[in-house]
Amino acid sequence: MADATHFEGAHGPKPRRTFSRRNIFLYGTLIMVALYYLLPLYVMLMTSLKGMPEIRVGNIFAPPVEITFEPWVKAWAEACTGLNCDGLSRGFWNSVRITVPSVIVSIAIASVNGYALANWRFKGADVFFTILIFGAFIPYQVMLYPIVILLREMGLYGTLWGLVLVHSVFGMPILTLLFRNYFTSLPEELFKAARVDGAGFWGIYFRIMLPMSLPIFVVAMILQVTGIWNDFLFGVVYTKPEYYPMTVQLNNIVNSVQGVKEYNVNMAATILTGLVPLTIYFVSGRLFVRGIAAGAVKG
Amino acid sequence: MTDATQHSVEIKNLDLSFGAVQVLKNLELNIHEGEFLVLLGSSGCGKSTLLNCIAGLLDVTGGQIWIKGKNVTWAEPSDRGIGMVFQSYALYPQMTVEGNMSFGLKNAKIPKDEIRQRVDRAAEVLQIEPLLKRKPSALSGGQRQRVAIGRALVRDVDVFLFDEPLSNLDAKLRADLRVELKQLHHRLENTMIYVTHDQVEAMTLADRIAIMKDGLIQQLAAPDEIYSRPANLYVADFIGSPSMNLIKGQVADGRFTTDGLSVPLGGYEFSREAKGEAWFGIRPEHIVLGDAAASADTSLTITAEVVDPLGSDTLVLTTLAGTRFWIRLDGQTKIKAGDSLTIGINAADASLFDTGDEERL
Numbered sequence: 001m002a003d004a005t006h007f008e009g010a011h012g013p014k015p016r017r018t019f020s021r022r023n024i025f026l027y028g029t030l031i032m033v034a035l036y037y038l039l040p041l042y043v044m045l046m047t048s049l050k051g052m053p054e055i056r057v058g059n060i061f062a063p064p065v066e067i068t069f070e071p072w073v074k075a076w077a078e079a080c081t082g083l084n085c086d087g088l089s090r091g092f093w094n095s096v097r098i099t100v101p102s103v104i105v106s107i108a109i110a111s112v113n114g115y116a117l118a119n120w121r122f123k124g125a126d127v128f129f130t131i132l133i134f135g136a137f138i139p140y141q142v143m144l145y146p147i148v149i150l151l152r153e154m155g156l157y158g159t160l161w162g163l164v165l166v167h168s169v170f171g172m173p174i175l176t177l178l179f180r181n182y183f184t185s186l187p188e189e190l191f192k193a194a195r196v197d198g199a200g201f202w203g204i205y206f207r208i209m210l211p212m213s214l215p216i217f218v219v220a221m222i223l224q225v226t227g228i229w230n231d232f233l234f235g236v237v238y239t240k241p242e243y244y245p246m247t248v249q250l251n252n253i254v255n256s257v258q259g260v261k262e263y264n265v266n267m268a269a270t271i272l273t274g275l276v277p278l279t280i281y282f283v284s285g286r287l288f289v290r291g292i293a294a295g296a297v298k299g
Numbered sequence: 300m301t302d303a304t305q306h307s308v309e310i311k312n313l314d315l316s317f318g319a320v321q322v323l324k325n326l327e328l329n330i331h332e333g334e335f336l337v338l339l340g341s342s343g344c345g346k347s348t349l350l351n352c353i354a355g356l357l358d359v360t361g362g363q364i365w366i367k368g369k370n371v372t373w374a375e376p377s378d379r380g381i382g383m384v385f386q387s388y389a390l391y392p393q394m395t396v397e398g399n400m401s402f403g404l405k406n407a408k409i410p411k412d413e414i415r416q417r418v419d420r421a422a423e424v425l426q427i428e429p430l431l432k433r434k435p436s437a438l439s440g441g442q443r444q445r446v447a448i449g450r451a452l453v454r455d456v457d458v459f460l461f462d463e464p465l466s467n468l469d470a471k472l473r474a475d476l477r478v479e480l481k482q483l484h485h486r487l488e489n490t491m492i493y494v495t496h497d498q499v500e501a502m503t504l505a506d507r508i509a510i511m512k513d514g515l516i517q518q519l520a521a522p523d524e525i526y527s528r529p530a531n532l533y534v535a536d537f538i539g540s541p542s543m544n545l546i547k548g549q550v551a552d553g554r555f556t557t558d559g560l561s562v563p564l565g566g567y568e569f570s571r572e573a574k575g576e577a578w579f580g581i582r583p584e585h586i587v588l589g590d591a592a593a594s595a596d597t598s599l600t601i602t603a604e605v606v607d608p609l610g611s612d613t614l615v616l617t618t619l620a621g622t623r624f625w626i627r628l629d630g631q632t633k634i635k636a637g638d639s640l641t642i643g644i645n646a647a648d649a650s651l652f653d654t655g656d657e658e659r660l
Contacts, residue, residue: 192383196376
């Protein structure tokens with residue numbers, strides 16, 4: 001190989017040093033920042049695995065001398081919130097019962113909205129869309145009390161379904177925008193071809209558009225699951241204690257003023273509550289990025 | 300009313316506006332049964348818009364559209380008896396070739412056996428049988444466009460609409476598919492309406508060409524008529540590459556005169572009386588040389604400024620009466636920039652246009 005060609009000076013790939021100034025600076029900064037953001041999680045995890053006597057010693061960065069899962073069990077099944085002493089499990093199931101229908105209903109409606117706005121231009125479509133988008137910028141606090149009255153009149157106040165309704169409505173502006181932009185980015189000729197082929201409104205939606213839209217549905221699902229799961233305000237305002245979502249219960253456990261502060265239980269409860277959005281990110285993170293990018297670039 | 304059996308598609312007083320912008324203006328067009336009509340024009344002239352109106356994908360603002368003697372102005376695209384082929388193929392990406400071709404038939408609730416038959420027949424005509432189980436993403440551009448044509452074919456329609464179907468293909472494939480389209484038309488004898496901005500496609504495929512500009516049809520005629528007797532200055536300039544040489548001058552006493560050029564118009568067939576200022580147009584390929592130049596209506600000597608050898612032809616640029624003047628010579632001609640050349644112009648090959656309304660004289 002070497003004897004075949006004899007080049008003078010630079011040839012072939014440019015040599016790069018692993019420990020160049022540029023690399024040290026770049027990766028050094030990235031590692032520092034990553035550590036900074038991971039530190040709280042580390043402290044939480046370590047604390048949750050310690051017993052109370054060990055925590056009182058004060059070394060919050062030290063790994064547990066004696067690993068115990070007692071705080072996790074207590075957080076899940078025994079911690080007291082108000083009158084109930086069955087831990088976070090009740091809140092977890094409440095949150096599931098709120099999140100699942102809210103996500104399904106809001107995505108189903110918003111995707112059809114977006115599809116109609118993108119492909120079936122009707123009279124007043126622009127006005128409708130503007131109003132919908134405007135809705136995204138009204139602060140929640142303004143609507144908090146009127147919605148209490150509305151739900152009361154509808155007989156839904158304090159029920160799970162009332163909260164599902166509120167979440168579905170509030171998810172509508174941003175989701176409709178998301179779907180409309182995605183459907184607009186699909187080639188218009190595809191829609192025209194389907195019309196010439198005799199497919200109607202629903203035929204085109206289910207047979208042509210839906211199969212092409214998996215990435216944007218994943219994006220919408222992630223946004224909604226994390227948004228609704230992490231919601232605290234609506235949960236505490238529109239439901240009764242027996243239907244409190246996990247976030248509200250977590251607050252009640254952590255902020256309870258009676259007895260000793262059980263830091264390990266609090267930490268375990270917090271991690272448990274954050275586990276669902278975290279899992280969603282890890283499982284569908286790649287699809288999420290692809291969906292966001294797909295909306296931006298014309299196919 | 301005109302005889303419905305003779306006209307496959309009739310467009311009557313068609314108007315289309317988007318808000319304040321009038322895209323099609325009072326457009327009249329009759330297309331014969333089995334005719335291959337090409338709508339030709341530069342982008343933004345309304346040709347694709349007209350096609351979309353015929354397909355029913357755009358609601359018209361005024362006027363009527365008749366297909367096969369039926370008023371379809373308000374009909375759904377699928378009820379008009381049309382098949383459409385798009386520039387971007389518009390194949391459904393999640394369906395196989397077979398699924399793409401049978402989608403319309405399934406929507407029309409046609410029995411399974413017949414769908415099979417029709418898809419197989421269309422696949423045979425277009426030679427895409429081995430591709431039936433593939434997805435569009437596994438096909439080349441030419442194969443995709445064939446499938447798109449097949450999707451229109453299976454619908455057994457009266458009228459085919461093509462919206463720049465070859466524009467996304469490379470030059471060689473475009474030429475191949477163009478010939479195939481022509482053969483397909485001969486075999487099927489359906490009415491075809493074909494939108495393009497490519498004049499080669501228009502000239503080779505069309506029975507008649509409609510040249511459009513600003514939502515109006517400038518000339519509707521057979522290709523040779525459009526080429527040799529353009530109806531106005533726009534058409535003359537649009538058709539041909541390089542385009543017609545146009546020189547401004549005076550028409551008086553049966554002669555066209557301008558600086559350095561005087562042509563007796565004895566051989567010219569006037570469509571209307573002409574006097575005063577006019578455009579004199581002559582195609583680069585209609586300029587004669589040698590013995591023919593000596594016996595032409597007028598002959599003159601020019602100096603070649605630029606020589607473009609294209610292989611089959613050689614193009615020579617010179618300046619005549621203050622304007623650029625192209626001459627097309629045989630590819631074998633040996634000539635280089637700076638050489639002098641004696642050329643002849645015959646009035647019978649020329650076109651004269653009024654400088655006012657730009658119509659043919």
